[in-house]
């Protein structure tokens with residue numbers, strides 16, 4: 001089992017995150033860095049996968065070699081910012097199945113509003129990795145994981161870039177069975193529900209919408 005919370009302290013992750021936080025970093029730079037960092041975070045969130053062995057012929061001899069066991073895993077992007085993590089991880093795990101949960105946060109209530117849901121049918125048979133760069137109040141990720149469980153998912157991990165302590169606590173209470181992997185846990189949320197020091201609105205910075 002992964003720990004309930006894993007903070008990835010790898011120097012490359014921390015260096016790239018610092019550039020992403022910088023408000024002078026361009027949209028193109030932010031998007032590229034998110035892609036790069038997602039590969040490193042994917043390495044951590046895919047620890048402890050079930051393995052088996054198969055017989056192969058190397059050019060030298062026959063051997064029993066390790067290989068991943070079970071069905072292909074399912075990556076679930078929490079739209080829209082989740083797509084920034086998804087693209088990089090798909091380079092590493094090209095055969096993964098992919099689903100989408102469309103949610104946006106009402107700016108007044110901070111409650112998630114759902115607008116789309118499409119996931120692979122047999123989620124219950126797969127390891128499910130839900131991705132969203134930001135875990136702030138936790139309202140969006142808790143709602144997305146509620147929906148994934150309703151759709152049958154049993155073995156879920158959550159990958160984000162940046163978390164607030166409030167969001168980590170909320171996830172621990174609502175979904176204690178879901179390990180979280182993140183690059184950093186920041187100080188707190190501000191009065192508008194934004195992570196501080198944070199990096200601003202991940203979706204807007206990634207897509208240049210503000």
Ligand SMILES: O=P(O)(O)OC[C@H]1O[C@H](OP(=O)(O)OP(=O)(O)O)[C@H](O)[C@@H]1O
Pocket residue numbers: 078079080081082103104105106110112132133134135136137138139140141167193201202203204
């Ligand atoms: O933990 P929470 O308080 O729920 O906040 C986190 C959510 O907010 C952002 O999405 P946003 O609503 O801005 O939508 P977007 O991805 O379309 O920009 C972010 O990508 C998370 O989904």
Ligand SMILES: O=c1cc[nH]c(=O)[nH]1
Pocket residue numbers: 134136193194195196198199200201202203
């Ligand atoms: O700081 C925050 C909080 C929620 N969503 C974001 O994109 N950033």
Ligand SMILES: [Mg+2]
Pocket residue numbers: 081201202203204
């Ligand atoms: Mg946004």
